[in-house]
Amino acid sequence: MPSRILVVDDSPTIRKVVGALLERHGFEAIPAVDGQDALERLNELAGADSGTAQVDLILLDFVMPRMNGFQFCRALRQDERLRATPVVLMSAKSDRIRETFVQQTGAIDAITKPFDAQALVAVIENAIRRAEAWRTRGEALAAGLPDDFEAPESLRQSTDSGARSARVALAGDLSVIPIGAALQLLQVEGQTGVLQVTDARTEVSIAMREGLIDLVQARNAGAEFRLGRYFVEHGIVSPEDIDRLLRDNTPTKPPPPAPDAPPVFPAHENASVARKLLGDILVDSGRVTRDQLRDALARQSSELIYEIVRWPRGRFEFRREPLPALAESARLRLPVASVVMEGFRRVDEWRLVESGLGDFEAVLQRDAVAIEQGGVDRLPRQEQRLLEMVDGEKTVREIIQQSHMSSFDACKILYQLIEARLVRRRAA
DSSP: OOEEEEEHHHHHHHHHHHHHHHHHHTTTEEEEESSSHHHHHHHSSTTTTTTOSOSSEEEESSSSSSOOOOHHHHHHHHHHTTTTSSEEEEETTHHHHHHHHHHHHSSEEEEEEEHHHHHHHHHHHHHHHHHHHHHHHTTIIIISSOOTSSSSSHHHHHOOOOOOSSEEEEEEETTOOOOHHHHHOOOOOHOOOOOOOOSSSSSSEEEETEEEEEEEESSSSGGGHHHHHHHHHSSSSSSSHHHHHHTOOOOOOOOOOOTTTTOOOOSSSTGGGGOOOOHHHHHTTTTOOOOOOHHHHHHHHHHHHHHHHTTOOEEEEEEOOOOOOHHHHHHOBBBBHHHHHHHHHHHHHHHHHHHHHTTTTTEEOOOOOHHHHHHHGGSHHHHHHHHHHHOSSSSSHHHHHHTOHHHHHHHOOOOOOHHHSSEEEEOO
């Protein structure tokens, strides 16, 4: 009887390709769309009489909706019938999580997507062979599925007020543990606190409440991540409007007191010259609504996470501490899984788009004949706007900077215009 492999991945393409590959090499493939579906399949296959799982190996994607890889492994670990089933993580990030999360999830091995047939078959055969050896020696739980499968001790301990609440509960190197994996762990454990992520230049602060993202802020992240850009992109305000409102609301220091006047002490340092935040200025002036401000903050927070998912190097540090006032006010409650999944999708799409665009210093020009024949008036507004910016003088980089769009969205549209032959690179 061929070895039976449960393939758990939310991508129908991955399930189909991996399933066909396994069957060509003599395995029986059983598909599951996410962790919850996989548990249901396993329970169906686990015979009532035998009381054991009826699959030889589980190939498991790490980032999935409903129940991700971390949550699935926890549920698997808690079921006596299923706990000894070997798991191989199958993820674009598996090379980075091998040291920590293969152990934390009780996985036997990991393989990086995309993978070739030979590598996948070798990993599967090795995993099945090792699992059999553990079962024979009665050491499966000790060697392959650790009994201490839990979050790090620092995440499980309760915290007191004061200095203890601000101590570092989790920290790591992004080249070893990607930020998506760290966020998944904090979501699974329902943590509240602030996750600081830094590289050589930029610092991103992620406020989390009970495992959900309340707000993301950044320093030195670039103009495209400024809050005003999101309103300009949708035509709610203009850059000139924002400049004028900021200028009109610039705090001024009070005049010096008369020599014989009694001293006046503000409630806190620099209270008399505190600067109003742009979001509050726009709402107070009637330019945007509270709902529009909330939508902009959600986009800003999401895009900052998409950005740090791309970072190959850096450090992260999670502190269990009270959330900043802005996060308390925003309370966006963004789900980690969907934000991280979109970030991973964009990483793959970025590679395609950047290779298609080529040199960002290249000058683009429109193809007048193709535009006349193409009916560009039916293009979405943003695509028409970028097409109008292509004038035979601006470089790709200049168009992106002047578009008031995210780099990802602007590059994607320019790539599509090039592919549609409406735009081409100007000959040197």
